[in-house]
Amino acid sequence: MPTxxxxxxxxxxxxxPQGKAVGAALPRLGFEGFAGVRQGxxxxxxxxxxxxxxxxxxxxxxxETLLSNPVIxxxxxxxxxxxxxxx
Amino acid sequence: xxxxxxxxxxGTLDDRDAARAVRLAGGEAVNLFHADADLxxxxxxxxxxxxxxxxxxxxxxxxxxxxIMEKVVDAAKGGMPVLGICNGxxxxxxxxxLPGSMIKNEHLxxxxxxxxxxxxxxxxxxxxxxxxxxxxxxxxKNQDGQYVADEHTLDALEAEGRVAFxxxxxxxxxxxRDIAGITNERGNVVGLMPHPEHAVEPGFGPxxxxxxxxxxxxxxxxxxxxxxxxxxx
Numbered sequence: 001m002p003t004x005x006x007x008x009x010x011x012x013x014x015x016x017p018q019g020k021a022v023g024a025a026l027p028r029l030g031f032e033g034f035a036g037v038r039q040g041x042x043x044x045x046x047x048x049x050x051x052x053x054x055x056x057x058x059x060x061x062x063x064e065t066l067l068s069n070p071v072i073x074x075x076x077x078x079x080x081x082x083x084x085x086x087x
Numbered sequence: 088x089x090x091x092x093x094x095x096x097x098g099t100l101d102d103r104d105a106a107r108a109v110r111l112a113g114g115e116a117v118n119l120f121h122a123d124a125d126l127x128x129x130x131x132x133x134x135x136x137x138x139x140x141x142x143x144x145x146x147x148x149x150x151x152x153x154x155i156m157e158k159v160v161d162a163a164k165g166g167m168p169v170l171g172i173c174n175g176x177x178x179x180x181x182x183x184x185l186p187g188s189m190i191k192n193e194h195l196x197x198x199x200x201x202x203x204x205x206x207x208x209x210x211x212x213x214x215x216x217x218x219x220x221x222x223x224x225x226x227x228k229n230q231d232g233q234y235v236a237d238e239h240t241l242d243a244l245e246a247e248g249r250v251a252f253x254x255x256x257x258x259x260x261x262x263x264r265d266i267a268g269i270t271n272e273r274g275n276v277v278g279l280m281p282h283p284e285h286a287v288e289p290g291f292g293p294x295x296x297x298x299x300x301x302x303x304x305x306x307x308x309x310x311x312x313x314x315x316x317x318x319x320x
Contacts, residue, residue: 010190014235015261017191066152069145069181071188072235 002047003081004059008068009040043067044081051080089316091309092119092129094159094175096150100137101172101284108284109133112309124154130316131168131212132159134175136228136282146189146231147177156182168212168312169276173229176268176278185269185278186244187236192229193261201293201302202227202281203255204267208248211274212315216307222255223304224293227281234262234269234280244269252279283308 010016016038023037045059056078063075091109093116095102106116117129121139126132140149150156156178163169163184171179179185192198203224206217217223236244241263244250252268260280268279283305286292292302 013237014190015193017193017195017233017261021195066148067144069148069188071180071186071237072190 002049002051004045004047004051004056005077005079005081006043006045006059006063006067006075007040007077007079008043008063008073009076010038011072011074014072040073040076041067056080089114089131089313090117090127090129091115091131091133091312092117092126093133093135094119094121094155095135096121096137096139096153096178098138098141099135099174101135101282102137104282105133105135105172105284108287108305108309109313111287112306112313114309114313119155121150121153121155124158126155126158126162131312132162132170133284134159134169134171134178135284136173136175139174139178142174142231145177145181146174147179147181150174150178151181160184163271163276166273166275168315170213170308170312171276171278172282172284173232173280176280177231179276179278184276185271186240187234187263187269189231189280190233190235191231192233192259197228197230198232198259199226199228200259201225202259202267204252204279204281205255206251207253208251208270208274210248211251211270211277212312213270213277213308214251214311215315216311223286223307224302225281225283225286225305226293227259229260229280232260232262232280234260234266236263241266247272251277252281277308 019038093105109116206221251270254265286305
C-alpha cells in the first residue's frame with residue numbers, strides 16, 4: 001500500500017532529554033563512537049490508491065498542524081516511501 | 088452563583104478534584120465532556136490534569152481538536168476565565184491560547200512533590216486573591232513539565248508580566264526561567280503545571296512546617312475566579 005512518510009525532529013535548540021538518555025546508554029553497551037543522539041518521530045500515512053499531489057499537500061499540512069508542534073519540533077521531511085519525492 | 092465548567096477528556100484524572108475545589112471555593116461545578124460542543128452556559132472553565140488521550144503524539148495535542156475545545160477557545164477569546172492545570176496547561180499551549188510548550192522533564196523522571204511557587208502576577212482572573220510575591224505550596228506531579236519557548240517569547244512574557252507563577256527554591260523540571268505558570272495578555276487565561284486543586288481542603292493538602300496535610304494554598308485560584316465573576320455579573 002502506498003505510504004507517505006513524515007519525519008519530525010525536536011528543534012536543534014531544544015534540549016532533547018530522551019535522546020540524551022539514549023546517548024548515555026550507548027557506551028554502556030560498548031557503542032563508543034557516537035557523540036550524541038537526538039530522538040524524533042516517524043509517521044507512516046498509508047493511502048488507498050495513488051499518492052496524488054493533493055494528498056501530499058494534505059500530508060504536509062497535517063505534518064505542520066497535528067503531527068508536529070512548531071514551538072518544539074521541525075518537520076524535516078514529507079516523502080513517499082520508496083520514491084525520491086521529498087518535502 | 089458562579090458556574091465553573093470542568094472538562095473531562097478521555098484519560099483526564101483530576102476532574103473530580105477540580106470540581107470539588109470549585110465547590111469548596113463557593114462556586115457551582117458543571118461537568119463538561121470533551122465530545123460535546125456545548126459549554127452549558129458556564130461562566131468559567133477548568134481544564135484539569137491527567138493524561139488525555141494517553142499523551143499520545145504530544146501531551147494535549149489530540150485533546151486540542153476535541154469539539155469542546157472549539158467552544159473553550161471562542162469563550163476564552165471573549166474574556167471567559169479559563170484555567171489549565173498540568174495536562175490542561177499543555178492543552179492550552181497546543182491550542183495556542185498560551186505561548187510555548189512543555190517537553191519531558193530535564194531529568195526524565197516523573198515527579199510528585201509539594202512545590203513552593205511565587206505568585207508573580209495578581210492581576211489575572213485566577214490569582215487576584217493572592218498578594219504579589221506571596222509564596223504558596225501546592226502539589227506538583229508530572230513527567231512532561233519542562234516549560235520551553237524561544238528567547239523572544241520568554242523576554243516578552245517577562246516584560247509584560249505574564250509569568251504568573253514561578254518555582255521557588257528548586258526548579259523541578261528544567262523549565263525556562265523557573266516558569267511554573269503563565270497568563271495571556273488579558274489575564275483571563277492561566278496555565279500552570281502544579282496542581283492548586285489538590286491543596287484546597289484541610290486534611291488532604293500539602294504538609295506545612297507546623298502540621299501535616301493542612302495546606303490549602305490552592306484555594307485562592309478558585310476563589311479569585313469566582314469572586315471576579317460575581318463582581319462582574
